Amino acid sequence: MVIFSVYVVNKAGGLIYQYDNYVPRTEVEKTFSYPLDLVLKHHDEKVIVSFGQRDGIKVGHAVLSINGVDVVGKSTAEGKDILEYLKDPVNYPVSIRFGRARLSSNEKLMLASMFHSLFAIGSQLSPEVGSSGIEMLETDVFKLHCFQTLTGIKFIVLADPRQAGIDALLKKIYEIYSDFALKNPFYSLEMPIRCELFDQNLKGALEVAEKAGNFGAGS
Amino acid sequence: MTVHNFYLFDRNGNCLFYNEWNRKKQAGISKEEEFKLMYGMLFSIRSFVSKMAPLDMKDGFLSFQTSKYRLHYYETPSGLKLVLNTDLSVSNARETLQHIYSNLYVELVVKNPSCSSTQTLDSELFSSRLDSFIRSLPFYSPRAA
Numbered sequence: 001m002v003i004f005s006v007y008v009v010n011k012a013g014g015l016i017y018q019y020d021n022y023v024p025r026t027e028v029e030k031t032f033s034y035p036l037d038l039v040l041k042h043h044d045e046k047v048i049v050s051f052g053q054r055d056g057i058k059v060g061h062a063v064l065s066i067n068g069v070d071v072v073g074k075s076t077a078e079g080k081d082i083l084e085y086l087k088d089p090v091n092y093p094v095s096i097r098f099g100r101a102r103l104s105s106n107e108k109l110m111l112a113s114m115f116h117s118l119f120a121i122g123s124q125l126s127p128e129v130g131s132s133g134i135e136m137l138e139t140d141v142f143k144l145h146c147f148q149t150l151t152g153i154k155f156i157v158l159a160d161p162r163q164a165g166i167d168a169l170l171k172k173i174y175e176i177y178s179d180f181a182l183k184n185p186f187y188s189l190e191m192p193i194r195c196e197l198f199d200q201n202l203k204g205a206l207e208v209a210e211k212a213g214n215f216g217a218g219s
Numbered sequence: 220m221t222v223h224n225f226y227l228f229d230r231n232g233n234c235l236f237y238n239e240w241n242r243k244k245q246a247g248i249s250k251e252e253e254f255k256l257m258y259g260m261l262f263s264i265r266s267f268v269s270k271m272a273p274l275d276m277k278d279g280f281l282s283f284q285t286s287k288y289r290l291h292y293y294e295t296p297s298g299l300k301l302v303l304n305t306d307l308s309v310s311n312a313r314e315t316l317q318h319i320y321s322n323l324y325v326e327l328v329v330k331n332p333s334c335s336s337t338q339t340l341d342s343e344l345f346s347s348r349l350d351s352f353i354r355s356l357p358f359y360s361p362r363a364a
Contacts, residue, residue: 100275103271117263125260126288127223127244127288128288128306131285137282138280139272139276139278139281158271
């Protein structure tokens with residue numbers, strides 16, 4: 001049972017802290033001969049599989065490395081365009097590694113702001129009076145928990161769906177935030193959090209939560 | 220224990236059907252705008268979830284909850300989206316939504332040659348059967364919790 005990541009979003013919807021605790025890497029490396037039976041396409045500065053799912057390589061997986069060398073966006077490490085490289089039979093047999101693309105910092109920023117808006121829409125479309133925004137979002141592989149403080153800061157935790165004790169963890173993260181970020185005289189409000197003690201204590205709290213422990217009154 | 224409302228969207232975002240049972244607060248915007256906002260929110264949540272997911276997903280987004288209600292979502296492979304808002308006591312309405320799709324929508328609407336699948340649903344039969352189905356659910360009570 002794991003906690004995947006933690007995001008902290010400020011009042012305006014901007015991401016001020018992000019920590020990836022556990023990122024499962026589902027990667028598949030295979031050797032291919034010409035012609036390639038997977039259909040690849042450009043998407044968001046990456047090359048992804050658009051058709052031809054097989055053997056663990058799913059639609060949406062990105063090209064991570066060619067012949068053992070990590071790719072850089074849409075081109076190989078030498079600067080050649082990947083799709084052009086793969087159209088040339090001279091380059092075969094080629095070994096390509098596919099997997100879920102890692103989120104870049106920009107993408108994380110955009111997703112955090114997107115969630116900030118979705119949180120508000122969840123409250124607006126409520127059929128009941130006095131509803132908060134989205135506090136928990138469930139999918140089949142993860143559960144997203146969100147705690148919004150009275151000052152508008154959102155603490156977002158992505159965890160395994162069966163993980164318990166996330167509500168206590170969110171309150172604990174709020175405590176750590178107020179102790180190690182807010183009380184830090186060099187930290188400016190609503191700005192990205194760059195406080196070592198905050199990082200350390202957050203990691204400690206995640207370990208305790210994963211072991212399904214309870215946070216002691218004074219810890 | 221109660222069901223608040225139900226939306227049915229086609230794959231282009233048109234709201235084919237909407238009904239409410241125990242809704243206490245309107246959204247403050249016209250029904251048309253509300254449908255667009257609801258569809259837009261669901262579309263964004265799906266895209267958000269597919270990017271954020273640490274592993275490959277099979278069913279995708281299932282539900283979300285706030286302090287007062289829970290929204291259950293079911294999407295068919297043909298792009299039809301069923302949305303049910305209930306109170307917090309209902310933890311999983313996926314089977315309910317699947318039942319509404321296969322036993323009510325497919326039987327009464329898809330198999331009906333006079334029901335056009337792109338416009339708002341006109342079927343009285345669908346509407347009344349859905350209403351009695353929802354009222355018969357174990358988690359439905361006319362007096363809202």
